[in-house]
Amino acid sequence: MIGYMSLEEQVDKDFERARRRALISRLAARLRGDPGRARLPAFEVVRRATGAENRAYLGRRVVEVSRVVGSVGRSGEFDRGFMPTRAGAGRWKRVDRAFHRGVDLPPVTLYEICGGYFVQDGNHRVAVARFQGVEMIDAEVTRFHPRSHACARVLLDRPVRNPAGAP
DSSP states (O other): OOOOOOHHHHHHHHHHHHHHHHHHHHHHHHHTTOGGGGBOOBHHHHHHHHTOOEEEEEEEEEEEGGGEEEESSOTTTBBTTOOBSSOOHHHHHHHHHHHHHTOOOOOEEEEEETTEEEEEEOHHHHHHHHHHTOOEEEEEEEEEEOSOSOHHHHHTSSOOOOOTTOO
């Protein structure tokens, strides 16, 4: 007979699995000879590399979670898949608990550049959404306009879907 897990047990297991995914991702990148590939890109590096100075507030949008590719200030706490590497368990578990309870959380704050999004506020909400397979997330979005046309190479080393009208 399979017993039921309490919410706290489920949240603990979710965090353990997320940490394990981050470890596996890091090991796979190391075996491929590209350990930097597992790291979450930092917004400031991409902004400087593309010369993006001008910005425009776009307001509240619904954004594909898969297009969130980096972080403004916490890129060292999560891997490229937004699994926690050094992120504290407490906040991650609180957000996961809220997810399981169906609590509406505030929108995340994102910076868009070159068709990808960087989390300015809400890294743990994005991480839990990714872990749980959520496809869309509410966000307050500000778009940065790059001067350089090297967006895809700088951001992901692969083509990125650019929004209409973006260089």
